[in-house]
Amino acid sequence: GRPELTTTFEVARAYRFKKGSGFPVSVPSVDLVEIGAGGGSLARVDQFGLLKVGPDSAGADPGPASYGNGGTIPAVTDTDVVLGLLDPTGFLGGDMPLDASLAEAATRAVAEGLGLTTIDTAAGVHEVVNQNMAAAASMHGVEMGVDLRGVPLIAFGGAGPVHACGVADLLESDRVIFPVNASVLSAFGTLVSPVRIDLARSLPRLIDSVDSGERDSLLEELRSEGRRVLLAAGVPQDAVVFRYGVDARYAGQGNEITVWVGEGESWPATADDVTAAFVEEYQRIYGMAIPDVLIEVVTWRLAASASTSVVEPDTTLAASTGEPVPLKSRAVVFGRGQDAVDTPVYQRSDLGAGATFPGPAIVEERETTSVIRPGWDVEVASDGSLIATRRTS
Structure with a gap:
C-alpha cells in the first residue's frame, strides 16, 4: 500500500492533535500527527493531583533519570525500567547501561505525590503514554475518515515497540508489525523509498x-x-x-x-x-x-x-531450525495492581523465519526492545518482521 500524503502539514498546534490549530506549511509530506510521546516524555503530578505524561521531554541531555546525567524527573524510559520492560544492563546493546536505582528513585518521587506505590505509578505512566498515543491516532483517523479498528499497527522508533501492543489493545487492532531496523525505520525508509x-x-x-x-x-x-x-x-x-x-x-x-x-x-x-x-x-x-x-x-x-527503489535492501531471513529458545527470563509487570510475570526474553538475531512463540515475551536487540503483552502470539516473517497477533481464545 501507499502511505497517505498531504500537501499541507501543520506544525506547533495550539491544541494537541486538533487539525486547524497549527501553522500550515505547504510542503508535500506523509500525513501524520505529532504526538509528543516517547521514551523521553516526562511524568509529573499536575496542580490537580493528576498524573500527566508529556509533551515535555527529557531530551538527550540530561535525558531520563536513569541516564545518570543529572535528570531527576522520571521519563517513560525510567518507568519502563521499573516495570522490567527494559533491561538496564542491555540498553544500547550494553554500551550504555541504565541506572535502575535512579529510575526507581525518580518514579518514587512522583508516586509519593499520587499516594501510590512506585510500581503502580510506573504502570500508570505506561498506561497514560499508551492512551496519549491511541487518542492521537484515533483523532487522526477520524480526520481522515478511517476506522482504525482492525487496522495493523506498525511499531517503530526506540520506544514504539515497547508500547505497541498496549496501544493496539486500546485501538482494537488485532495485529502489530515489528519491522527489521524498527528503531531507525524512518531513516531507513528515506534511503530505500523510491525517489x-x-x-x-x-x-x-x-x-x-x-x-x-x-x-x-x-x-x-x-x-x-x-x-x-x-x-x-x-x-x-x-x-x-x-x-x-x-x-x-x-x-x-x-x-x-x-x-x-x-x-x-x-x-x-x-x-x-x-x-x-x-x-x-x-x-x-x-x-x-x-x-x-x-x-x-x-x-x-x-x-x-x-517505479522501484534505487536501493533494494536484502531482507530475506534464514528459516528457523527449531523452537525458539529464550536467552533468559525476568520479572515484568504489565499493569497496575498486577503481579510480576516471569517473562521469557529472546534475542532477535536468534529468531529465524517461521519461528513462533506466545506472549508474554520480550524480544531484545541493540537499539530497541519489542514487548509482547499477554494475550498476543508472534510469528517471524520471511523478511524478519515480527508479526504479533491478538489471541482469539
Missing part, C-alpha cells in the same frame, strides 16, 4: 468546462520538470512513473480535498472519472456528498516517482 517529486499548478475550472488543450499543456510542463529531477537523481528513463491528481471542491466552498485519478504518460481520466473519485473521497471523509452541486478543480497535481 519522488510532487508538482502542482493552479488552474481553477469547473470540471465540466475544462479545456483539454490547456490542461494537457500544463501537465506537459509538470512532466518535463518531474522527469528532469528524477533523471538527475539516477532514475532510469523507463522507470519514471507519473501519477495525476487534483485539488477539488464543491463550487462555493473554501477548502479542497486532493483526489488521485490515475497514472500514465498523459492525463488518464474523464470529467466523470474525476467527479466519481471526488464524490467517493468526500463521502469517505465527511460521511456524505452534496448532490446537484458543481465540482470545481482548483489545482492540478503530478507525482513523478521511480
Whole structure:
C-alpha cells in the first residue's frame, strides 16, 4: 500500500492533535500527527493531583533519570525500567547501561505525590503514554475518515515497540508489525523509498468546462520538470512513473480535498472519472456528498516517482531450525495492581523465519526492545518482521 500524503502539514498546534490549530506549511509530506510521546516524555503530578505524561521531554541531555546525567524527573524510559520492560544492563546493546536505582528513585518521587506505590505509578505512566498515543491516532483517523479498528499497527522508533501492543489493545487492532531496523525505520525508509517529486499548478475550472488543450499543456510542463529531477537523481528513463491528481471542491466552498485519478504518460481520466473519485473521497471523509452541486478543480497535481527503489535492501531471513529458545527470563509487570510475570526474553538475531512463540515475551536487540503483552502470539516473517497477533481464545 501507499502511505497517505498531504500537501499541507501543520506544525506547533495550539491544541494537541486538533487539525486547524497549527501553522500550515505547504510542503508535500506523509500525513501524520505529532504526538509528543516517547521514551523521553516526562511524568509529573499536575496542580490537580493528576498524573500527566508529556509533551515535555527529557531530551538527550540530561535525558531520563536513569541516564545518570543529572535528570531527576522520571521519563517513560525510567518507568519502563521499573516495570522490567527494559533491561538496564542491555540498553544500547550494553554500551550504555541504565541506572535502575535512579529510575526507581525518580518514579518514587512522583508516586509519593499520587499516594501510590512506585510500581503502580510506573504502570500508570505506561498506561497514560499508551492512551496519549491511541487518542492521537484515533483523532487522526477520524480526520481522515478511517476506522482504525482492525487496522495493523506498525511499531517503530526506540520506544514504539515497547508500547505497541498496549496501544493496539486500546485501538482494537488485532495485529502489530515489528519491522527489521524498527528503531531507525524512518531513516531507513528515506534511503530505500523510491525517489519522488510532487508538482502542482493552479488552474481553477469547473470540471465540466475544462479545456483539454490547456490542461494537457500544463501537465506537459509538470512532466518535463518531474522527469528532469528524477533523471538527475539516477532514475532510469523507463522507470519514471507519473501519477495525476487534483485539488477539488464543491463550487462555493473554501477548502479542497486532493483526489488521485490515475497514472500514465498523459492525463488518464474523464470529467466523470474525476467527479466519481471526488464524490467517493468526500463521502469517505465527511460521511456524505452534496448532490446537484458543481465540482470545481482548483489545482492540478503530478507525482513523478521511480517505479522501484534505487536501493533494494536484502531482507530475506534464514528459516528457523527449531523452537525458539529464550536467552533468559525476568520479572515484568504489565499493569497496575498486577503481579510480576516471569517473562521469557529472546534475542532477535536468534529468531529465524517461521519461528513462533506466545506472549508474554520480550524480544531484545541493540537499539530497541519489542514487548509482547499477554494475550498476543508472534510469528517471524520471511523478511524478519515480527508479526504479533491478538489471541482469539
